[in-house]
Amino acid sequence: xxxxxxxxxxxxxxxxxxxxxxxxxxxxxxxxxxxxxxxxxxxxxxxxxxxxxxxxxxxxxxxxxxxxxxxxxxxxx
Numbered sequence: 076x077x078x079x080x081x082x083x084x085x086x087x088x089x090x091x092x093x094x095x096x097x098x099x100x101x102x103x104x105x106x107x108x109x110x111x112x113x114x115x116x117x118x119x120x121x122x123x124x125x126x127x128x129x130x131x132x133x134x135x136x137x138x139x140x141x142x143x144x145x146x147x148x149x150x151x152x
Contacts, residue, residue: 085133089125098132107128107132109126110132
């Protein structure tokens with residue numbers, strides 16, 4: 076049985092050019108993620124592969140065995 080794809084939101088990618096776009100996780104690397112864009116914006120077509128740091132991609136769901144990421148509480152900045 077195939078695992079469902081993990082979908083997340085890009086935050087701050089490419090100086091904000093991709094901010095808020097949804098993307099599908101393709102691969103986890105030592106220094107970040109490779110994601111496939113689900114939506115399109117400007118010159119970035121849907122289906123394009125983008126390499127992002129861990130801080131630039133927020134996963135909306137986690138798989139069993141994943142290490143939970145720590146986020147700052149709403150009030151902390």
